[in-house]
Amino acid sequence: MKAGWIFICSCLILLSWSCNKAFFGKDEAGFSRVQNFEYLWKQCDERYAYFKYKNVDWDKIHQKYAALIHEQLSSELFFDLLRDMLNELKDGHVNLKSSFNVSKYNFSLQPNRTYDGLLIQKKYLPSNYYTTGPFIHDFIVNHPQVAYIRLSSFTGTISHFHLNFILNKYKNSKGLVFDIRQNGGGVIDDVYTILSHFISAKTTVWQTQIRNGAGHEDFSALTPSYLEPAADAEIYLKPVVILTDKGTFSSGSFLALGSKAIPQMQTMGEDTGGGLGLPNGGQLPNGWTYRFSITRALDMQKNNYENGVPVATKVFFDANNNPTQKDAILEKAISVIEN
Amino acid sequence: MKSPLELWFWNKKVKISLISAFFCCFFSSFTQAQDTVGTSHIYLNLSAGADRLSLRDKATSPLIYKGIIPSFRLSAYSAKEHRKYFQSHLQYAFGNVNNSTGVEFSQSFNHVIWFQAQQMYAAAVQRKSEWFLGGTVDLVNQIRINPKLMNNSFGLDFVQTLFFSAEYRYHIQAQKDKVYDFYLFKVKNRADRLKYFSFLVHVPLWLSSYRNGYAYANQTGVVNGINPLDGYEFKVWNGFRMMTQVSFVKALKNKNRYQLSYVWDAYKVGGAQAFTVAHHNVQFSLWYNLK
Numbered sequence: 001m002k003a004g005w006i007f008i009c010s011c012l013i014l015l016s017w018s019c020n021k022a023f024f025g026k027d028e029a030g031f032s033r034v035q036n037f038e039y040l041w042k043q044c045d046e047r048y049a050y051f052k053y054k055n056v057d058w059d060k061i062h063q064k065y066a067a068l069i070h071e072q073l074s075s076e077l078f079f080d081l082l083r084d085m086l087n088e089l090k091d092g093h094v095n096l097k098s099s100f101n102v103s104k105y106n107f108s109l110q111p112n113r114t115y116d117g118l119l120i121q122k123k124y125l126p127s128n129y130y131t132t133g134p135f136i137h138d139f140i141v142n143h144p145q146v147a148y149i150r151l152s153s154f155t156g157t158i159s160h161f162h163l164n165f166i167l168n169k170y171k172n173s174k175g176l177v178f179d180i181r182q183n184g185g186g187v188i189d190d191v192y193t194i195l196s197h198f199i200s201a202k203t204t205v206w207q208t209q210i211r212n213g214a215g216h217e218d219f220s221a222l223t224p225s226y227l228e229p230a231a232d233a234e235i236y237l238k239p240v241v242i243l244t245d246k247g248t249f250s251s252g253s254f255l256a257l258g259s260k261a262i263p264q265m266q267t268m269g270e271d272t273g274g275g276l277g278l279p280n281g282g283q284l285p286n287g288w289t290y291r292f293s294i295t296r297a298l299d300m301q302k303n304n305y306e307n308g309v310p311v312a313t314k315v316f317f318d319a320n321n322n323p324t325q326k327d328a329i330l331e332k333a334i335s336v337i338e339n
Numbered sequence: 340m341k342s343p344l345e346l347w348f349w350n351k352k353v354k355i356s357l358i359s360a361f362f363c364c365f366f367s368s369f370t371q372a373q374d375t376v377g378t379s380h381i382y383l384n385l386s387a388g389a390d391r392l393s394l395r396d397k398a399t400s401p402l403i404y405k406g407i408i409p410s411f412r413l414s415a416y417s418a419k420e421h422r423k424y425f426q427s428h429l430q431y432a433f434g435n436v437n438n439s440t441g442v443e444f445s446q447s448f449n450h451v452i453w454f455q456a457q458q459m460y461a462a463a464v465q466r467k468s469e470w471f472l473g474g475t476v477d478l479v480n481q482i483r484i485n486p487k488l489m490n491n492s493f494g495l496d497f498v499q500t501l502f503f504s505a506e507y508r509y510h511i512q513a514q515k516d517k518v519y520d521f522y523l524f525k526v527k528n529r530a531d532r533l534k535y536f537s538f539l540v541h542v543p544l545w546l547s548s549y550r551n552g553y554a555y556a557n558q559t560g561v562v563n564g565i566n567p568l569d570g571y572e573f574k575v576w577n578g579f580r581m582m583t584q585v586s587f588v589k590a591l592k593n594k595n596r597y598q599l600s601y602v603w604d605a606y607k608v609g610g611a612q613a614f615t616v617a618h619h620n621v622q623f624s625l626w627y628n629l630k
Contacts, residue, residue, distance in 0.1 A: 012538065012585055016603035019581065020393065020617045023605045028401035029440055039401065047554055075442075097487075099443055192563050208561045210570070212553045220570075225562040254561070280556045281489030283400035287443025291489050294554045295561060 107273040112318035114245035115181035133162035145174040154186030167234035175239035175337030185250025205258035241333040250275035271308035386412035388622035398612035408434030447485035502541035533590035541582040548608035578608035596626035
């Protein structure tokens with residue numbers, strides 16, 4: 001009888017292993033170029049958020065690239081083709097990652113260089129300027145009523161302590177220059193933390209929606225994003241000029257977008273690089289990973305600024321051709337605050 | 340600042356509800372045997388084992404992740420002999436599962452938490468065998484952290500199942516004491532010590548899941564929210580599940596018992612973006628006799 005039980009148990013265990021196959025079906029892992037191309041194309045087709053806004057005919061893109069895909073492609077060439085297909089979306093939040101390369105769309109390409117950090121440190125800040133968390137800041141040399149705050153990345157480490165310290169230090173200034181040029185983004189929570197120190201009442205800063213169906217324009221209802229003033233904190237309600245350029249992306253663009261809902265804030269320089277869609281993440285059958293935007297953010301007038309949040313005041317500056325050794329955008333911001 | 344998950348998880352209401360639900364079921368195991376006449380037993384079971392976990396979430400990846408992870412279980416068992424029994428358990432398994440295509444390697448850290456309550460009634464009792472029929476409520480939470488999936492790196496899935504359960508037990512204790520001589524050692528099969536094999540099969544009567552919506556990621560981050568379950572959808576009968584268990588149970592001299600068991604649990608929920616999981620769980624349990 002014992003032998004019978006051992007036999008039955010063994011059969012059941014083997015049966016359960018084979019039943020796994022019934023649940024999982026075919027293992028879809030594989031290196032087929034066509035399979036991986038079709039998988040990536042379909043994932044984008046079903047979830048990417050900006051086909052219509054960017055006027056991208058995704059079916060035509062399929063035709064164009066499907067003709068180039070064949071099984072004899074080397075991994076590198078195949079990667080390059082998928083990269084080129086994704087870059088047709090012209091979106092800095094779109095990437096393809098493999099163990100040997102990471103594709104990206106260079107959203108910040110522009111003929112002029114709009115930010116010169118060395119020039120600012122040499123000419124506009126005292127040598128012993130402050131560093132508080134990820135911010136560098138101080139009063140601008142020869143402009144004792146105007147403070148300069150530089151943030152190069154949204155590191156996710158910005159705290160109310162940092163902002164209380166900074167805004168308390170400049171509470172008697174005439175205004176602030178908040179420089180986020182060439183800030184490629186980061187953790188969006190930092191944007192909320194910063195903006196909450198510049199409002200006195202609950203404020204709706206933008207609204208977003210997410211892809212919720214296979215149709216390119218299938219989106220959820222708009223969800224407003226509210227902001228409360230920071231509690232028991234320094235609130236700064238004097239003029240603030242936010243400096244942006246094409247290199248201001250993602251969370252940087254969100255800061256610029258949110259500032260549009262705050263009366264004492266204005267943007268200056270060049271339009272941002274955009275990146276107002278939240279990217280997802282996924283994996284191809286060959287193990288490479290990808291991401292692309294699945295949400296879209298609109299301002300309160302329902303304007304979509306995915307290609308760049310427009311500045312209130314455009315100022316041209318080229319640090320590569322700057323005989324006067326002056327930052328034209330910063331100079332303009334100083335004059336706006338002082339006058 | 341706490342992460343959204345921490346804030347949700349430690350939200351007082353959720354915490355109190357989960358703990359209360361567990362203890363209600365857990366302690367009901369101890370109280371149930373007291374209102375019946377006849378021989379009753381109550382055991383507290385501690386188990387440890389290994390779980391061979393396979394999973395695939397087509398919402399983020401077509402690849403199957405596999406690995407062997409440790410698994411621990413605390414359970415309470417109360418029985419009125421040859422009549423009925425009630426068992427509830429809380430089980431936790433954690434560890435990495437991997438996928439390698441040979442060139443690309445990905446890893447996902449998993450936390451799996453099960454809660455199960457089972458009420459069984461004897462349907463047929465013979466001298467050497469017993470049939471039990473009843474029902475089982477099973478709640479399983481699967482948490483996955485896979486950094487390679489970027490903004491989709493965090494996955495949290497809930498699956499709720501009501502099973503029809505059937506168990507067959509075959510008692511193998513000798514009718515009178517026997518000694519088996521293996522030359523190097525001797526094995527006694529004592530007539531007064533319970534010893535049985537059991538086979539348990541669970542077939543779902545109800546299967547529901549609570550998991551991510553269409554786009555998988557949610558927009559809580561861009562609306563200044565902290566709800567990691569934003570966009571989650573509750574779906575009923577959007578898949579299938581099966582669970583079987585083979586066990587060997589032996590009573591010890593001091594009325595405690597030990598159990599060796601193998602559990603196979605597989606489910607698939609979520610339609611086109613199916614989340615498929617299979618557990619092959621081998622457990623060694625010690626049953627501490629409380630009554």
